[in-house]
Amino acid sequence: MRALSKIQDRIKRKGLRNTLSSAWRHYVFYHWELVWMERDLETPVPPHRLKPYARLRLENITVNNVKAFTRHFGDRVETMRELAAEGYTGLMFVDDEGDTVAFIWGSARNYHDRHYYGCWFPVGPGEFFEFGGELIRKYWGSELSVDLQVALWKAMAAQGCTKVVDVCEQHNIPALKLHLRMGYQEQGRIMNVYCLFGRWKFFRESRYSESRLETLRKPASESATATAS
Numbered sequence: 001m002r003a004l005s006k007i008q009d010r011i012k013r014k015g016l017r018n019t020l021s022s023a024w025r026h027y028v029f030y031h032w033e034l035v036w037m038e039r040d041l042e043t044p045v046p047p048h049r050l051k052p053y054a055r056l057r058l059e060n061i062t063v064n065n066v067k068a069f070t071r072h073f074g075d076r077v078e079t080m081r082e083l084a085a086e087g088y089t090g091l092m093f094v095d096d097e098g099d100t101v102a103f104i105w106g107s108a109r110n111y112h113d114r115h116y117y118g119c120w121f122p123v124g125p126g127e128f129f130e131f132g133g134e135l136i137r138k139y140w141g142s143e144l145s146v147d148l149q150v151a152l153w154k155a156m157a158a159q160g161c162t163k164v165v166d167v168c169e170q171h172n173i174p175a176l177k178l179h180l181r182m183g184y185q186e187q188g189r190i191m192n193v194y195c196l197f198g199r200w201k202f203f204r205e206s207r208y209s210e211s212r213l214e215t216l217r218k219p220a221s222e223s224a225t226a227t228a229s
Contacts, residue, residue, distance in 0.1 A: 030195050034117070034167035035212060036187040037179050038127075041153045041162055045146055046183055053142040056101065058151055061090030068092065071099040072136045079115050083132075089159070090132075091151050093144065102148050104133040106156045106164075117193050119203040121167065128156045130166040145178060167191055170212070177216055186211055 059065065066080040069092075073080075083105060084090055092103040107129045111121045123129045130152060135144055153164060165187070168175050188209060194202040 029197075032117070032193040033170040034191040034193065035170055035176070036165065036167055036189045036191065037184040038163055038165045038187055039182065039184045041157045041164060043183055045150065046181065048143075048146065048181055050143045050146065051141060053139055053144050056093040056095055056144070059092055059094055061092050061103065061105075068094055068098055068100040069103075071097075073100060073103070073134070082115075089128075089152070089155055091148070091155060093148065101139060102133075102135040102144055104148050104152050105131050106152050106161075107131070108156065108159055108161055117191075118201045119191065119193060121191070123165070126160070126162045127165050128159075128161040128163075130164050146182065149182060173216065176213055180213060180217055186213060 059068075061080055061084050063081050063084045066077050066084065069077045069080055080090065080103070088111075089106045089108075090103065091105075092100045095101050107121075107123060108127075110123050111129045111131065113119060113121060113131065121129050121131075130149070133148060135142075135148070139145070156164070168179055170176075170190075188207055190206045190208065192204050192206055196202075
């Protein structure tokens, strides 16, 4: 009865169509399209109009300080510990209470994402793969989204990297817009992730020629106005 009540409540909130669609993706089949993007580490970030934020402390993520994730990212503590132990480069911004409010990771070698997508992401010479970037809601739309990435770029440049590559889900419009705002370019390839019955995953790479993201770019007149402001 409790399960039926939850289903009825979800239908009231999300609607029958959205509820059935979500159930299909969770229990039967889903297909993610991950758009590959890249940028060099020297070109300055384009002008933006993001809001400022209060002072935070930048720290390297280590196996000894992952408890800082407990308050806002409690379900990620052990994942953060594993990534740090495996030698990936992780950075986090910490507030005055010692709690992590934003974090990001970089890998200068081929990365196996066993925690989420389940596939391998190859990394070429001079590149690093950026992954796992996240901010708590309080800082959405703030300059922290820029500073977080730039801090990682500097850390990876110090390790000899000259280019950042990463993937972004095709349906995640806010994330795609953030990438464009940061000066990323499409590579023209897609990592396709398929999942059957919530258990079996399959992967394949496909390519495309025309831009998939052009419609997300701001009109030139609007960009000029933002730059002049």
